[in-house]
Amino acid sequence: MSNFKRIDHATFGPGGNSDSFYADGKKSTTDAPLWVKNFGLDAYEYEAGNGIAAGDATLKKIGDAAKEHGVLMSLHTPYFISLSGFCFRNVSHDDEPLAAFLPPPRPFTRAVPIACEIGVRAVK
DSSP: OOSOOOOOSOOOOOBSOOHHHHHTTOOSGGGHHHHHHHTTOOEEEEEOTTOOOSOHHHHHHHHHHHHHHTOEEEEEOOOSSOSSSSOOOOOOOTTSOGGGGSOOOOOSTTHHHHHHHHTEEEEO
16 A cells, blocks of 8 residues: 555646755755745655765655655656766767766666655656
């Protein structure tokens, strides 16, 4: 039996924290669910496309805040291969395969326990 209620309406919210979040004096994603709710939104996507940097205690606080404020959570999982967030070397050498310039694959395995911890309804 699932702990989730059926969603019978569209939900809206940001993916990650915008510049306006920080301009409003917010410093931590634990503040995001209330901040989102104050804009009349009801969803928030935890962005982890380049890896999950937060610890378990922080993730639990984010999930608890989302539940408290009625904000639906989703999780953007780490990319298997990401072409952002790192510097390319000069890739003009035709004799080297592109794989030589890519970062090592980031594991997806930590995403599932984190999704459970913060109470997400969608994992992308």
